[in-house]
Structures are given as C-alpha cells and as structure tokens.
Amino acid sequence: MSTTSIKIIDSETDKQRYTSYLLKDIQALERMLTENKFEQGVQRIGAEQEMVFINEAFRPAFIGPKVKQRMNRPYVTTEYAQFNLEINLSPILFNGSCLTELSEELTAKIEEVEQEALRRNTQVLLTGILPTIRKSDTSPESMTPEPRYQALLENVNRLRGQQYEFNIQGLDELITRDNPSTFGGCMTSLQLHLQVDADKMVDMYNWAQLIAAPTLACATYSPVFLGKRLWHETRIALLRQTTDTRKPYSNLTNEEARVSFGNDWLRESVAEVFHDDVAGYKAYLTKEFHENALEVLDRGGVPKLEALNFHNGTIYRWNRICYGVFQGKPHLRIENRVLPAGPTIEDELANTAFWLGLMNALPERYQGLQQKIPFDRVKTNFLKAAQLGIEVEFEWLDRKLISARELILEELLPLAHEGLKKAGVNEKDYTHYLDIIRQRTESGRTGSRWILKSYEQLLDQSITPDEAWVAITAGMLERQQSNQPVHTWELASVKEAGDWKNRFWRLDQVMTKTIYTVEENDIVNLAAHIMSWKKIGHIPVERNGELVGIITKDSIINYYASNSSKDFAQTPIRNVMITNLVTAQPDMLVADAIDLIIKSDISCLPVVEGKKLVGIITEHDFVHISRHLYQELMDNVEPS
Template sequence: MLDDRAFETGIRRIGAEQEMFLVNEAWRPLGAALDILEELEGPFTTELALYNLEANLEPRELEGRCFRDMEVRLNELVDHAREAANRRGAEIALTGILPTLSKSDVTLENITPRTRYHALNEAFAKARGGEPYKLRIQGSDELYTEHESVMLESCNTSFQVHLQVEPDEFATLYNIAQLVTAPVMAAAVNSPILFGKLLWDETRIALFQQSIDTRRGSVHVRDLSPRVRFGEEWVSNGLIDLLQEDVTRFRVLLTREVTEDPIALLDSGQMSTLQALTLHNGTVYRWNRPCWGVKDGVAHVRIECRVLPSGPTIVDEVANAAFWIGFVLGGVEEYGDIRSRIDFADAKSNFLAAARNGLKAGFRWLDGRSRSAPHLIIEEALPIAQAGLADAGVDPGDIERYLGIIRDRVKSETTGARWIVRSLRGMQGQGSKSERLAAITAGTVRRQMEGSPCHTWDDADIDESGGWKLTYERVEQLMTTTLFTVHEEELVDMVAFMMSRNRIRHVLVEDDAHKLVGIVSYRSVLRLMAEGFEGSVDTAPPVHEIMERDPLTVAPETPTLKAIDLMRENRVSCLPVVSDDRLVGIVTETDFMPLAYDLLEERLGS
C-alpha cells in the first residue's frame, strides 16, 4: 500500500477521543456505564471499567474554525453524557486520574462485561506467567503495591488527539511529534494523585506503563521492551519502521477472525483495513502511536497523541490539542530533520521529566541547549505552534484563543496538577483525607461545568466535599495506612517504645511475608508491667507471648457502619484492615473522633 501510494494525500484532518469518569453523589467511581449507554445516542462507547465512558469525535479538516467547532462538539457530547448520567444518579468527571479512586475499585467486579476486555485481562495474565502486576511510583509520596488484574489501567482517562499525515512526510512529522511531546505535556499535566498519594504531575505515564507491563521478573539482565513505550530511536524509513519493530518485538496478545484477504483486495483495486495488523497495533501502546484507517474506500495514515490527560476543562483540552498540532506542524518547518541535533535518549528523558515535574521540568533541547519548561514554551514553542497553525489555515482568532490559554496557564504556573496540589495543601488539617479528595473531585466537576480554563480557577474548598456523611461510607476512607509493625520474635520493649514515641495504642504483628499474625494493645503492655516487668532488655519477653493471635479484621471495602458494629459486638477498640491476606491499614476508635465532632456540631447546632 505504501509502495503503490494507496494512502490519501493533500488533506489534513484532526480528530479526538474523549475519555471520562462516572462518579456518584460521594464523588467516588460509579460502575453505571452500561445503563447510561442505553440512554445515549451517537459516538459513545465502553471502556475497560464500568466507571469509564468514551466519546469519539468526528474527524474534521484542519482549517478555519476547526478548533472552535471541536470545542462546541465536545461540549455537546459531554453535556449529552452528563444528562444521561444525572438521570442515573451519576455525574461526569474529566480528569486524568480520579482523586477518589481506591484500590478496591479496580477489581474485576468493575470490568466491563465484554469479551474483548476479559480476553485482554487473560492475555496479559498469561504473558506475565501469573505474576502480579507490581506498581511502584515515587513522588512526594511513594506508592508500592501489587495487583492481580489489568484493571489498574482503568485508573487512566485521556484526551487522545489524532493528526492525519501523508506517508512521505511521516518520518519527519513523527520525529517532531516525539520531540515536542515533552513541553506540550509539561503544560498539560493533570494527574498528580493515585490512591490518595501525591506522585508525578502526570502520574498516568508511570501508571499506564506499569499497569499493563507483560515483562516478568528475572534474575538475568535482559532488555525487554514494555508494551507502553515512548520508543528507542528516531524513525528513519517512515511508518514501516514502527510497524516492523512492533510486529517483531511483541507477541500477539489477541486474535480474531479475519474476514478479508488483504492481498486479494488490493489486487482487485479495493482497500484493505488490515484487520490483523490493526488488532495487534491496538495492543502496543506507543505514546505517539501510528494509526491508519479506511473511510469510503480511501485509506489514510495518522499520528495519535496519547499523552494528554482528560480535563481539566474541555477548553483546556482543545488548547492542548491546538498546541500539540501547531507545534508538530510548525516544528517541521522550524527544525527540519532533528536526528543529528538531539539524541533520542535526551528526548525520552525530557518526556519523563515533564511527566514527573510538569512546568518545573528542565529539558536538554536541540543542539545541546538546556531550557526550563516555561521558557521553552513561552519563548520558542508557542511562536512555532502559532506559525504552524497559521500555515494550515486555522482562523487567527482561534489561534489566539487556544494558544493564549496555554500562554496564560504557563505564566500563572497553574496546570490542572498544580491546582489539585495547591488545593490539597490549602485544606491541610481540614476534614479527613477522603473529604479532601472528594472536595477536589467535586470542585473539579463544578468548575468544569462553568467552562473557564483551569488557570483562572479558585482553590477547592473542604465544604465542596458534601460533608462527612459521604466520605465515611467505607473503612478505606478513614483507615490509617501509615503503620507501625513488629515481628513476633521482637522484644516487648520495642513495642512499648513505638507506642510512646508515636502516641499509638496498638502495634500490629507481621510475619516475614507481611501477613498479619497478631496485635499488641496498650492494655497488654500495662498488664505485663503490672506483673513486674520493668522494661529491661534482659527480662523482656518476645512479642508472641503477649500478642493477641488471629485478631478480628475487615476488608478495605467494608461499610463503616458494619465495622462499628463489629467493634461494639466484639468489644475491641481497633480493626486491622487486610486485603488479599496482606495488612493494608488499621481503623481505631480515634479515627471516628472527627466524625463524632462533626455529628455533635450538626446535632447541637440544629
């Protein structure tokens, strides 16, 4: 098809895919996608999880007021989805990672019941040889956890932008797209929180790669490429370079019945949709992914930018799209062939720096120059993007509107990620963590509906959470996850020291595999002292002699009221929280004190 010049030329089109979260009245994920889709007409479809939806925007030519038209159409689609969601007691949230997501949400109970999604989960599990997915991301906080299914991928939602290109220009445009991804993403970051942890400014990048990584652990050093990838080198020979690499590097994960003979179709003068290759390409997740399609018997090639997050608002998303498209097209004219001007490793490092640090990132740019993200964007990237859009015939008013949003966002240093972090820090000491995360989500949705770009937003307020009733529904919303534990062979004086230093009344006992085997309470230590123990190392018994074995436990998703009933019925002051036989937290009487304060204020105030 490439040799025969079977792909469309002489026209430039753009398109997009809008992913979104469904949330309930507590601003937590709601698995209602199938019910909502029954009420929707138009280009809506399912995603991996029941709390996600996707809308596919119709392609449009890159000219005139195409970006304004894109914004109008996206608003129509999201409003349509929101109306259907509201009728089901749900709301739409546009955000890279939903702040209120918890690990108990990303289970197979929430997978969309479609053959493709179950097949994908089984294929990834088989490729990993049954090993759990290991997720480790270091930011302001550290997240280190394991998971048994592909459902971690459902934590991500994005705004994927498509740019139609010609095969003869593919290599140059694709390399420029790779280069400019870092500064564009630095201005667009919107995903700083995962499972309550502050991580990267665009945590989606690390999460997506690790959530569907098919590589197994090995004691030997072997270079295995992740299926989610930025790439390893500049493209030299066009689209065929990437396709051949992906076919030879990655095993087939999914199969389907192929209903066409592509060679026979081409010989007869018809176009093939390349069904098998398209299916394989859909399981290799390049951040800038080559794509192709056939419409009305005409084939085309496009580049899909997958790095941009959903949100903070539709106008922000369209601004991000205009910035990326303009910078790619303008970059070709400004930079030309960049392969000798910057090492690919530097472009890849820039990409990771932008994901980690957003506008605080520093880049090693063309010809060895070092540039900070804000200076590069304001002084170089935006003028080049403006020229690229102008040369494509985009309306000058649209260019100023959308690139002006990027300029003002960068100058104010207020990306979606920075707004979230700033709002959280402003609420420090107010309410519980779950209330603060709910306030962030509620505040995001309310400001999205107002439609102003995120750099104009005021900070979220704790009152936006909807109150304590909605944020204390499950144990995981109030449990303590910073745990102090001991091994059963350690001495009791270590327990007493932990309790005194950290002002806690319970110390959990784990074995070598981090499984809960017992608990030592403050009362147990007092009883030991009453029996004559004076704290001497020489006379201190091991923990296993005084600990309570096999303590009563609950799961993270246990309703709070049930946990309270268990504590009352069994006359215990704490409940260890266990998931998959692993200790993940503890809930104590102290954790209910903020709730008691709020309840007293509410009752006495009324």
C-alpha cells in the same frame, strides 16, 4: 476493534494464519507508499474523549456499559472499566472554524452522556485519574465484560502471572501485587488525530516525538493513584506497567513493554514503525480476517489492512501512526495519546490547539531530527515531563538545558501561532486557546499542581487523606462544569466534599493507613518507645507480613502489674500481645464498626483484607469523626 471474534492465539495454526495476513498487509502498505496511493494535500483532525462516571459520593459509578446500551450511538464505545466511557468525534478539515466545531461537538456529545448519567444519579468527570479510586474499584469484576478486555486481562495474567509487583515512586510510593493488570481502567485521556501526507510522515512523526514532553509538561492532570501522590502525569507510568506482558528479567534482552515511547527515530519510511511492531511485539490475540490486501491492490481497490490495524491496536505507543480509509481514500495519521482528559473542555481545546499548531509549524530547524539530537535524550525529556510536570528542565537541541516554561513561552507558543495561522484556522479561536496555554504556563497552575496544592491545604485543616480526595474530586467536578480553565481555579475546600455520608460512611474512608507495626519476637521495650515517640496507644503485631496480634498501652500495663520483676528489655512482644483479635473489612460501615467496638469492649479495630493489615481505627479516630459531625450539625442549626 471488533469485539465479537477476538481470541487468544492458542495454536500454531492461529499464529501462522495471523502472521500471514499481517505480512501481506505490510507488503501492501509498502507498495501503497511506493505507488503514492495515499491522499495528499488534505489535513483532517479528530479526537477520542474518555470520561469517568462518579456517584453522589464522588466515587466510581459502574454504569458505562449500561449507558452505552441505552444511548445506542455509534460514536459511543465502552472502555476497560465499567466506570468509563469513550466518545468519538467526527473527522473535520483542519482549517477555518475547526476549533469551534470541535468544541461544539465535544460539548454536545458530553452533555448527551451527562443527561443519561443524571438519570442514574451520577455525573461525568474529565480527569486523567480519578483521585477517589480505591483498590476495591480495580477488581476483575470492575472490568467491562467484553471479549477484547477479557482477552487482554487473560493474556497479561497468562504471560506474567496473576500477581506481579507493581511499583511507581514519586512523592509517595506505590508497591502492590493486588490486581495490577486491572489498573488499566483507571486512566482516561483525550486522544488527538492529525492526518499527515505520507511523504512528510518521517519528519512529522519525529517532530511529534520531540514535542511530546513540553506539550505534556503544561497539561498534566493525574498526580495521584490509590491515594498515593506519584508522578505529575501518573498515567504514563501506570499504563506502561498495566499492559506489560514481559516476564521478570526479560528486559535484559531489550524486549519492550507494549506501552512505549519508542527507541529510535524514523529514518527513511513510515513503514519502519510497523516493521518494529511486528518484529518486536509478539502477537497474542487474533480474530477472523477475510481480506487479502495484495489482491485488493491488484484489482485497483483500497485495502482495509485489517490485520495490520488489529496488531497496531494491541501496541500503545504514546504517538501512534494509524492507517485509515475515509470517503474511499486511504490516509495516514498521527494519534497523540499523551494528553489526559480534562480539566475542562476549555483546557482540552487549548491543549489541542497547542499540539496542532506545533505539528503544523514544523520549522526547518526541527526537520531531520535524526542528525540533530539523540533519541534517548528526547525519551528522557518525556519521562521527566510526566514525573515533574511544568517545573521540569529539558535537554534540547545543541545540548541546551532549558526549562519547560522558557521553552514553551519563548519558542513553542510562537510556533503554534504560526502553525495554526498557516492552516487557515480562525485567528480569534487560536489566539483565545493559545492564551490559555500561555497563562497556565506563566502561572505554573496545571491541573496536577492544583490537585497537589489543594491536598496540602486540606491536610493542614486536620482532615483525613480520604476526606481530602473526596473534597478535591468534588471541586474538580464543580470547576469542570463552570468551564473556566484550570489556571483560574481556587483551591478545593473541605465543604465541597458534601455531607458526612461522602466522608464517614465506610471504614476505608476514616481508618489510619500509616501504620507502625512490630514483630512478635521484638522486645516490649521497642513497642513502648514507638508508642511514646508517635503518641499512639496501639501497635499491630505481624508474623511474615500477616496480622497475629496487637499490643496496647493497657496490655503492657496489665502484664507489668502481674509480672513486675520482668525486664521489658528482654520480654518478647508475643508474651504481651493480645491474640484474640476482633477485626473488620475496609468496606464495613462506620456505624457497624462503632457497634462492634462497643460490644467487644475494645479500643481499636484492625482493618484487614484476608490476614493482611491495611489500616487501623481507634478511639482517637472516632473523636475526629465526632468533631466533624458536630461541626456539620452546628453549621446547619439556625441561630436562636
């Protein structure tokens, strides 16, 4: 998508002109389908690899645009956030050594980016969502300053408002109104392309929709966002809400989000997808168009279908049909946007081989799916796979309930073998990669399971959640560089997080985020009981969601000593709480926080953003930090 002339449609003239080009492009596409203008009998594959830059503390490094500018390669493009980048691989024929060629090109291009990253003391990580992302990393300033991204953000904010509720529920729950439209930069994927003959596209696209669930279930790698354990593939929920331009209650009229799995099968023609996209999704961006596609066809030429491709680029179907021209010949391809980046190149090639093999197999049993299984069931399977990962059960053909493991191992893997063999892919290559899928599925050790199990084990070692996410990210990077598939990984250890700077540098790394609060009109007895139950000495006091005071064991004792005749069952907390508060920001250095606590002669420090409480750090937390620092010091002392 060109980035130079993109603008928001802000006049009827813009809208009418854009619509005119768009309708001509669809008419041209329909005519090309009728006249068999598309390349036939040739299958090519391609891929787009998104990646994350991380710094020495294993947190986002905002260097994407600088790396792109320095590299100056046509296959390197920026992404939504400044800590991301994308590389595009060359289209190659789907046969012979294509998997090896894909692996070699992918490895070489990632290494090229890595070399540039290392010059800036950063590294490249392949992951669906970076576990160490914080809210401060999702501000509008974190976005890549290019017109298309700025226009997307401006449009979402214009249509929905700059603050709207964002809600994902999993093992934990994420509810926020802070910068949700910028969350789009927090996701990275491996997008696969397969060229398909136009006359086979209806069955092939429907087949791609059906197999989206099982191929995702065994490949999940993004179970956490902003420290919350959500879906096994949280990207699916995150991207849908991030790009949603609907107003509240607009779904009552069945208006679709711009990230969609779709609502029905293709019936007769591939053009139905584009009909739905134009009818169902209002155009909000435009650019300069110069081609009359119908006139190009009249002259015997091959149109670019600029307006249709542009509109298609603003709608993010998980399986998207794309039009392109390669070596002067028009073609159609399916773009698979389902799979996350990582965990390793080996895992990505295994996922690629599995999907390509399945696509090329398409047995007769799975043709004409429109008459064999309701689309809603397939859509439900996809969402369940994203939520639950490899442990999910699907409702399959004939209303059969089957586990993802059984379906993959007993039916889909043999089909993938057949499909790759039929394409003429080297047997040694596809056997190797499909065996990775088999072992991953049998063991249940997907990337998301590795992250969640590592987190559980690390918390058992009495470290903070933030320390755990740093250790996990460090472990992901080390194991990615070994290129051993994820099912062979050992769980992350706390030592992988590095020295204390990576774990105890800022308050948001060490503060307690699970906070018990009371209201100023609650009775003191309530606060006393909560302190006793939860073994805490401080409780923040709120009014209408804003911090207005704090009640401590000391403040209760001091009040009781001066008012021994008072009944705490009747005394409101506002009479006892401390109101001359000393607070800190999440990005304050821990060393500065210690100085502030000593100078202010206080025992706890509420951490706020504006007047909103986001955490608290107490003397107990500093004892925890001291224990780890002392242990680290002792580990580095030579025995005498």
